[in-house]
Amino acid sequence: MIALVAVLVLLGGLGAWTVKNDGYLFGLRTPLAAADYEGEGGEPVVVEVPEGANGSTIAAELVEKDVVASAEAFVRAFGANPRAAAIQPGAHELRLHMSAESAVALLAENKVVRGGLTVVEGYTVEQIRQTMIDAGWPEADIDAALADPAALGLPEQAGGHLEGWLAASTYDAKPETVSAADVLQQMVALTLQELEELDVPADRQNDVIIKASLVEREAPDEYRGEVARVIENRLAADEALGLDAIDSYGRKKPSHQITSDEFNDKSFPYASRVVKGLPPTAIGAPSRASIEAVLSPSEGPWRWYVTVNLDTQETKFTDSYDEFLQFRQEYQAWAAENGY
Known part of the structure; x- marks a missing residue:
């Protein structure tokens, strides 16, 4: 059984975001005392810094793992260390009961643990395959495993399609000791575990995975x-x-490379402008946050949306097509002004 390195599931999406220096979260603008351990800690523990993590999200993970005593102390130390902004995502080996200052300093050394396989939220099967090849698993072994989804534990309700069923996480596995099939089995098992934890009945699971993969790709x-x-x-x-x-x-x-004829080809099952219903498969690995959004969507009459500012990710929603066109013009004006 492959041990999973603890991973914080973020409300994040695709993209190689840098870790942001967030020194003034939690309202910490005064030098009030915050709970903190002393020294450089004791027993080693591996903590995952996900893509897009800032000071507060890293702090929450470290408090949960008992690496630091309080989020407040860590966020303050994070803001005080100029190297914190360059902390890289990945599995970092820290120690239990570290001072916040020591934890930030060790993270900033960017000694990412080798041997961990990270599947990023939104990755397709092909991207996961390439990640495994890059990590050293034999291509032939990966392809052989992918060719037999049932042997990987893929449930019948998935219709034989692995897309979306390989869970995004960090797996403590090396090609020297763990087979490609075993890693892929663990990915499927983790997806099933999350669906069971969220009480998704078997007959809804595939639709939920497909919808969540759309949310993962589309939603800020x-x-x-x-x-x-x-x-x-x-x-x-x-x-x-x-x-x-x-x-x-x-x-x-x-x-932007898809032609009008391709967008309007009703014979193509992924032509979403002219083919009604869900696509035949998911389009990537959804995060737990996206699955939860599908299970409990916000209330509203909206049928269109436009992200009008790619820097701030401001997105506007409407049930009026005319207003949708206005939002689209707003985005186009922003794009022209900002060189897009």
């Missing part, structure tokens, strides 16, 4: 619930979803 962090609601509203209205992420996945190229 704080808007997962709203995007999940748009998907539900459009399905209920028997409308095509019109999500370019679906077309990009199916065509294996960015949306």
Whole structure:
């Protein structure tokens, strides 16, 4: 059985985001005392710093693992260390009961634990395959394992499609000691575990995975619930979803490279502007946050949305097509002004 390195599931998405220096979270603008351990700690513990983590998210993970005594002390030390902004994502070996200052300093050394395999939220099966090849697993072994989804524990309700069922996490596995099939089995098992923990019945699991993969690709962090609601509203209205992420996945190229004829090809099952319903498969590995958004979408009548500012990720939602066109013009104006 492969041991999973503890991983913090973020409300994050795709993209190689840098860890941000967030020294003034929790309102810590005064030198009030915060609980803190002394010294450089004791027993080793591996902690995952995910993509996009800032001071507060790292602090929460370290408090949970009893590495530091309080989030406040860590956030303050994070803000005081100029090297903290360069902390890299990945599995870091720290120690229990460290002072916040020592924990930040050790993280800033960026001695990422070797041998861990990280599957990023939103990764496709092909991206996971390439990640495993890059980590040293034999390509032939990976392909042989992927060719037999049932042997990996893929449930019948997945229809033989692994896409979306290989859980995003960090796995404590090395190609020298763990087979490709064993790693992939663990990914499927973790997905099933999360679905069971969230009480998703078997007959809903595949649709939930597909919808969550769409949310993962489409939604800025704080808007997962709203995007999940748009998907539900459009399905209920028997409308095509019109999500370019679906077309990009199916065509294996960015949306700006997809032609009008390709977008409108009704014979292509991933042509989301003209083919109604969900795509035949998921389009990547959803995070738990996206699964939760699908299970409990925000309440609202929205059927369209536009991210009008790519820097701030501000996204506007509407049930009016005319207002949607206004939002699109707002984005186009922002894009022109900012060189997009």
